[in-house]
């Protein structure tokens with residue numbers, strides 16, 4: 001029995017993971033599940049999957065979690081806070097950790113799991129964007145495994161299967177991008193959070209939905225691919241493929257291009273990573289080629305989608321830059337979702353923050369957290385300045 005700690009159980013990736021786990025009760029059991037604030041959703045998961053431990057990140061909600069578990073007659077132990085999150089990620093009772101928290105908040109438990117030698121299933125791309133080498137080294141030191149859940153990286157992992165000396169044999173990695181909801185929109189003025197979160201092909205959490213709309217998601221994925229597969233930015237390309245059927249490709253030096261295809265369903269890469277190197281049913285639909293129609297491709301427009309260009313530039317500058325980029329993006333996206341920042345200003349806040357924060361290459365998790373905190377403070381000031389400028393413009 002493979003015992004799983006599912007970090008971020010109440011989210012979109014959490015739900016897809018639970019769906020796959022429920023299809024294979026003989027293979028998988030849950031050791032621990034975690035959530036940020038939603039006690040009710042967490043207790044619902046406990047009632048269905050009966051994990052040993054449930055962790056709520058918000059410590060003020062520990063009593064309400066304990067009470068709800070007791071009232072429901074469940075044996076699950078309630079815990080709370082960041083220390084508990086890290087502890088369930090490295091507990092000896094679990095074999096696999098699904099890192100599905102959103103944002104840099106997932107960094108510490110993800111690193112803890114890696115150091116403890118777990119099989120880490122990485123959905124939380126922000127942690128590899130802001131810690132890069134530190135996460136890779138933690139996996140190596142722990143002797144475990146890091147497997148991607150992001151569909152593009154799962155595709156590349158599958159395309160590389162059986163390839164020897166990947167670095168020498170591979171010409172380039174080609175990440176596909178759907179282009180998001182604004183692929184064909186020329187004027188970005190007045191875009192609302194609802195419009196930005198209405199992704200054409202995938203249903204996801206709100207933060208990654210906005211990232212997909214700005215193409216920052218693809219930028220974060222380029223950085224993620226660089227660390228996961230050991231490729232420099234110059235050998236990673238992005239191509240827009242609106243149908244999201246090809247999830248990514250690898251071109252070898254002999255000119256062969258290997259692609260991975262499937263219906264856009266996160267249960268496929270989750271099942272792949274959970275059972276690797278075996279294959280299990282994920283519940284996803286069969287790809288009907290006769291119904292597909294044309295597959296199309298175009299270059300990303302870096303002028304309209306500035307975030308992608310900023311991410312490529314940050315990658316070239318090192319982890320101090322990518323951690324700054326990530327923190328500024330988290331602040332800008334949160335402000336946009338809260339109605340405090342225009343969609344077009346997301347890239348501006350990130351760029352201003354990158355210009356203002358001077359960050360060396362971090363040599364520890366503490367150093368990453370320090371850069372993250374500094375970048376957040378600068379980004380918040382940028383958001384405030386823009387909010388004041390907008391108010392003044394309205395008043396005059």
Ligand code: NAD
Nearest residue numbers: 008010011012013035036057101102105123124125204205
């Ligand atoms: P989501 O918002 O639906 O869920 C996030 C989860 O993290 C929830 O369980 C929430 O309670 C928890 N969480 C949020 N803030 C937290 C905090 N401060 N401390 C502890 N827990 C916290 O997000 P999602 O769409 O499931 O995405 C999760 C991660 O997976 C992100 O990094 C995202 O980029 C990545 N990812 C998502 C998809 C997708 O299809 N949704 C695809 C690829 C990668």
Ligand code: MG
Nearest residue numbers: 150151152221
């Ligand atoms: Mg992806």
